Amino acid sequence: MDIAVLVKQTVDMDQIKLNDNNEPIMDNLPLKMDILSKNAVEAAVQLKEKYSGKVTGIIFGTERSTSTMKEAYAMGVDDGTVIKGYKKSDPAVTGAVLADVLKKSKFDIIILGDQSSDSYSGLLAGILSSELGLNVITNAIGIEIKDKIANVTVESENEDITVETELPAIVSVAQEINEPRLPKVMQIMAAGKKNINIIDGNPDYKDDTRIISDKAPESQRKKIIYEDGKGIDEVAKILKVVK
Amino acid sequence: MKALIFSDEPKNAREILTYLRGKMEMDVISTEDKELPEYGAQKVYFYKDGFVDNLSKFLADHISKNKYDFVFISSTNIGRELAGILSYKLKMKCMPEIFSFEHGGKTITKRFFHGGKTVVEEESDFHMFTVSAGICEAEKTDKKSDVSNINLDKSNYKIINVKSKNTAGTDIRNAKVIVSIGRGLGSEENIKKIQPLVDELHAEVAGSRPVCLDYKWLSEDKQVGLSGKKVRPDFYIALGISGQIQHIAGIRGSKTIIAINKDKSAPIFEECDYGIVGDLFTIVPELVEKLK
Numbered sequence: 176m177d178i179a180v181l182v183k184q185t186v187d188m189d190q191i192k193l194n195d196n197n198e199p200i201m202d203n204l205p206l207k208m209d210i211l212s213k214n215a216v217e218a219a220v221q222l223k224e225k226y227s228g229k230v231t232g233i234i235f236g237t238e239r240s241t242s243t244m245k246e247a248y249a250m251g252v253d254d255g256t257v258i259k260g261y262k263k264s265d266p267a268v269t270g271a272v273l274a275d276v277l278k279k280s281k282f283d284i285i286i287l288g289d290q291s292s293d294s295y296s297g298l299l300a301g302i303l304s305s306e307l308g309l310n311v312i313t314n315a316i317g318i319e320i321k322d323k324i325a326n327v328t329v330e331s332e333n334e335d336i337t338v339e340t341e342l343p344a345i346v347s348v349a350q351e352i353n354e355p356r357l358p359k360v361m362q363i364m365a366a367g368k369k370n371i372n373i374i375d376g377n378p379d380y381k382d383d384t385r386i387i388s389d390k391a392p393e394s395q396r397k398k399i400i401y402e403d404g405k406g407i408d409e410v411a412k413i414l415k416v417v418k
Numbered sequence: 419m420k421a422l423i424f425s426d427e428p429k430n431a432r433e434i435l436t437y438l439r440g441k442m443e444m445d446v447i448s449t450e451d452k453e454l455p456e457y458g459a460q461k462v463y464f465y466k467d468g469f470v471d472n473l474s475k476f477l478a479d480h481i482s483k484n485k486y487d488f489v490f491i492s493s494t495n496i497g498r499e500l501a502g503i504l505s506y507k508l509k510m511k512c513m514p515e516i517f518s519f520e521h522g523g524k525t526i527t528k529r530f531f532h533g534g535k536t537v538v539e540e541e542s543d544f545h546m547f548t549v550s551a552g553i554c555e556a557e558k559t560d561k562k563s564d565v566s567n568i569n570l571d572k573s574n575y576k577i578i579n580v581k582s583k584n585t586a587g588t589d590i591r592n593a594k595v596i597v598s599i600g601r602g603l604g605s606e607e608n609i610k611k612i613q614p615l616v617d618e619l620h621a622e623v624a625g626s627r628p629v630c631l632d633y634k635w636l637s638e639d640k641q642v643g644l645s646g647k648k649v650r651p652d653f654y655i656a657l658g659i660s661g662q663i664q665h666i667a668g669i670r671g672s673k674t675i676i677a678i679n680k681d682k683s684a685p686i687f688e689e690c691d692y693g694i695v696g697d698l699f700t701i702v703p704e705l706v707e708k709l710k
């Protein structure tokens with residue numbers, strides 16, 4: 176089975192500091208694999224282990240994305256392409272660039288995350304399904320494959336629904352689908368030596384949005400903090416109104 | 419100006435209708451809901467057995483035919499799938515996950531970015547949006563909408579199994595008082611130790627992501643946060659919750675936030691109105707005594 180997994184690299188958002196204006200300082204932040212991309216990689220590798228086949232990782236990023244591809248290799252991805260030219264979160268552009276590369280090979284299943292951890296856009300699965308003319312199922316918590324059919328269990332609030340679809344198809348995964356593995360040192364070392372295919376993406380970014388501001392929301396909270404066993408009377412008094 | 423609103427969840431559709439009311443004319447497409455025609459739409463369309471394929475086909479035709487100026491799709495699983503497909507098919511770029519929309523010549527929207535750490539305010543000439551749940555509190559209006567039913571084509575996807583989950587009934591988004599528990603509670607057993615506070619305040623119980631998803635002390639529909647529910651109670655009482663940014667993103671609509679945490683440097687104390695530093699297992703019983 177030929178499996179593609181789409182991997183996004185983001186900055187490490189936990190490391191973002193704010194300047195005096197409450198704006199994020201984005202310089203020199205460490206990069207890491209998007210949280211749900213990690214679940215996508217784990218899901219892809221598990222499918223390979225269960226049904227045999229090959230996993231191809233694809234990142235639309237920059238020169239610096241090879242570190243994330245190596246992480247994907249260490250987790251069990253066999254082959255990887257880094258497409259250069261990523262500038263900003265723009266699902267239409269990302270979709271077009273990724274579709275271009277995906278069209279050139281035959282995949283039985285294309286796996287990605289449901290919503291990426293920085294932008295949360297969640298639009299990519301739908302965009303790619305239109306670009307490639309494939310079925311799409313999102314927010315999967317389980318994938319079973321029989322011949323050319325996938326049974327995908329999708330999580331929703333009140334029920335888990337199992338849907339049958341023909342392959343090839345696009346499946347996005349939820350965080351609950353698995354616990355991404357921690358690669359062993361040997362695998363990390365081997366991954367460092369593997370070849371990564373690096374190509375240019377030629378993305379067609381348009382100047383169609385202007386950022387007016389990008390700031391941490393200012394907290395209007397009172398922030399009255401009690402220590403040393405104090406505060407219970409005060410808080411009880413405030414809560415009395417509900418009774 | 420005229421907008422189409424789509425949501426598979428009528429509750430979200432009601433919120434978006436309330437939010438946009440007065441700004442433009444609106445039609446809405448959703449699943450059967452008695453109250454939806456009382457939220458100010460001109461036309462309400464109900465569908466059954468919708469899936470990505472039959473819904474995207476119907477919506478693409480409907481949007482082109484009716485020449486809507488704007489399309490607002492609520493951010494649910496199927497909503498995001500449809501937004502991706504429609505933005506491609508109709509060549510309308512989509513701004514994702516907005517929680518604020520203003521239009522005067524240009525469109526100005528707001529959404530969380532960097533995983534909820536910041537809010538970006540953007541100017542664009544986009545016409546399609548996915549709307550984050552909980553954009554406002556839904557309110558009815560006097561005007562009644564015209565209601566009609568849509569017949570969708572048969573879907574090519576086959577549903578082969580449906581397993582309902584034990585959701586504990588009430589929707590925490592409607593709660594006036596929420597007692598919310600985090601990993602600091604230690605175990606599922608300990609829920610009974612905070613139950614007297616819940617009872618005393620007639621509160622709903624909710625929780626952080628690890629509590630609802632990883633440990634399953636509570637059902638998944640009780641998760642508060644960026645990837646859970648956005649709540650807006652009068653009182654949100656956080657017990658043993660550290661207050662990571664992804665959790666905070668779900669509680670910003672609360673009127674008053676009260677936090678109890680034994681770690682003085684927990685980020686929740688930066689986002690609360692009243693905080694008590696200390697062990698929740700001693701503070702909660704004392705608080706209950708005082709409330710009696």
Ligand SMILES: Cc1cc2nc3c(=O)[nH]c(=O)nc-3n(C[C@H](O)[C@H](O)[C@H](O)COP(=O)(O)OP(=O)(O)OC[C@H]3O[C@@H](n4cnc5c(N)ncnc54)[C@H](O)[C@@H]3O)c2cc1C
Nearest residue numbers: 600601602626627643644645646658659660679680681698
């Ligand atoms: C993509 C993504 C989406 C996410 N979405 C969400 C979301 O929607 N909602 C969400 O909640 N999280 C979400 N998270 C997870 C989030 O980052 C945090 O990991 C989570 O909120 C932490 O939960 P917690 O506060 O219960 O646990 P912890 O961070 O472990 O905090 C436990 C707290 O309890 C305190 N404590 C311990 N014992 C006691 C005691 N006896 N008395 C008083 N205090 C005590 C500790 O001091 C500590 O501050 C998301 C993460 C990712 C990556």
Ligand SMILES: Nc1ncnc2c1ncn2[C@@H]1O[C@H](COP(=O)(O)O)[C@@H](O)[C@H]1O
Nearest residue numbers: 181182235287288290291296297298299
């Ligand atoms: N630049 C990218 N390169 C490769 N995969 C991506 C990229 N952006 C998003 N993805 C994939 O699409 C998923 C959903 O992203 P999004 O639709 O942007 O929220 C992510 O979890 C990734 O699996």
